Amino acid sequence: MAFAKWHSTITDLQGNVIPRAFVTVRDEATGALAVLYEDREGAIGLGNPFQADSEGLASFHVRGGAYHIAASFQGTGREWRYVGIGTAQELDAGAYGAAIGWDATELTPNGLNKHSGAVTGFRVLVIDTGEQRAAVYEKIANGWSSPIYLTGTQGKDGAPVQLSIGTVAAGDTPSATITGESPELVLNLVLVPGPVGDVTPAALAAQTGAEKAENNAAASDRSAAQHAADAEASQMLADQQVAFARDWAQASVDELVDDGEHQGFSAWHWAEKARENAGSGVKSVNGHSEAEVHLSAADVGAATTEQGELAETAVQPEDLNTYYTKQEVDQLLSDYAKSANPQFTGTVNIDGDLMASGDIGANVS
Numbered sequence: 436m437a438f439a440k441w442h443s444t445i446t447d448l449q450g451n452v453i454p455r456a457f458v459t460v461r462d463e464a465t466g467a468l469a470v471l472y473e474d475r476e477g478a479i480g481l482g483n484p485f486q487a488d489s490e491g492l493a494s495f496h497v498r499g500g501a502y503h504i505a506a507s508f509q510g511t512g513r514e515w516r517y518v519g520i521g522t523a524q525e526l527d528a529g530a531y532g533a534a535i536g537w538d539a540t541e542l543t544p545n546g547l548n549k550h551s552g553a554v555t556g557f558r559v560l561v562i563d564t565g566e567q568r569a570a571v572y573e574k575i576a577n578g579w580s581s582p583i584y585l586t587g588t589q590g591k592d593g594a595p596v597q598l599s600i601g602t603v604a605a606g607d608t609p610s611a612t613i614t615g616e617s618p619e620l621v622l623n624l625v626l627v628p629g630p631v632g633d634v635t636p637a638a639l640a641a642q643t644g645a646e647k648a649e650n651n652a653a654a655s656d657r658s659a660a661q662h663a664a665d666a667e668a669s670q671m672l673a674d675q676q677v678a679f680a681r682d683w684a685q686a687s688v689d690e691l692v693d694d695g696e697h698q699g700f701s702a703w704h705w706a707e708k709a710r711e712n713a714g715s716g717v718k719s720v721n722g723h724s725e726a727e728v729h730l731s732a733a734d735v736g737a738a739t740t741e742q743g744e745l746a747e748t749a750v751q752p753e754d755l756n757t758y759y760t761k762q763e764v765d766q767l768l769s770d771y772a773k774s775a776n777p778q779f780t781g782t783v784n785i786d787g788d789l790m791a792s793g794d795i796g797a798n799v800s
Contacts, residue, residue: 543564546559
């Protein structure tokens, strides 16, 4: 198999080259010294630690993994932590999986025990090495290599996504797009309209009822608006009439007050007339306005002399014959019949039937 190479010129923090520095390479995960090689194929081993050349150049080949590299010389030193070394850096991402490859798959690192007798270079894919990270382990002479991680560490939980519906439009091709920035996202849809189905009687009745309700609501709105307009017009008319009445009452000129519909003299006019007439005596009677007014019997509702003479000769109530009822006539006849030797030489005129009930008229002379 091919091993990845690391090389660097060892310098101090000021950038000065440190020749022949001693370099130590350890597995970052276990702290153990890594197995190093001088060549890519791993045919020639390299000590650990080893010494850089006279120009400060240090290089080695090693299996992929994370390493802790330290360099020191005569009390001067530097170190590099978690240095990732591997052949995956030589590949495009698309060829990464194929280049690594593995011979077996296990769920956890404990599954490596099943392959303890495998030959050097045997690879096992472990699905979860911890923190939900996947890695490949390779069999080496003294056990297993450091994990070659395929996935990074698990990140922090993000904020809950708040997805809302944006636009929903009709179109020939259905689609769904998400816009906005997390966690506030908007889902926009394009839907293909389906065929129009049959309208059921219940749906038709509901639609008809809704239309009637809408029409009634519109009519009610118009009626309410008309009532409001009528009330406003009535209020305007009342305001005009109040203003006219005020003008009529407050007018201080002797002229007609006219609002186009009503007219007449103001209250001030009649008050002035009353004031002028007060204490001036009678000026006219029944249309007569001469300096000396003579009243006739007709003017005061009295009888004339001729009417008085006629009254003198008129039949008086006491001159009229007595008017008797039927019962009174019966009583008179009965009393007369009982008297001794009745002698009646007068005249009795009976008006009506003596046998009839009720009153009759009788004149006795």
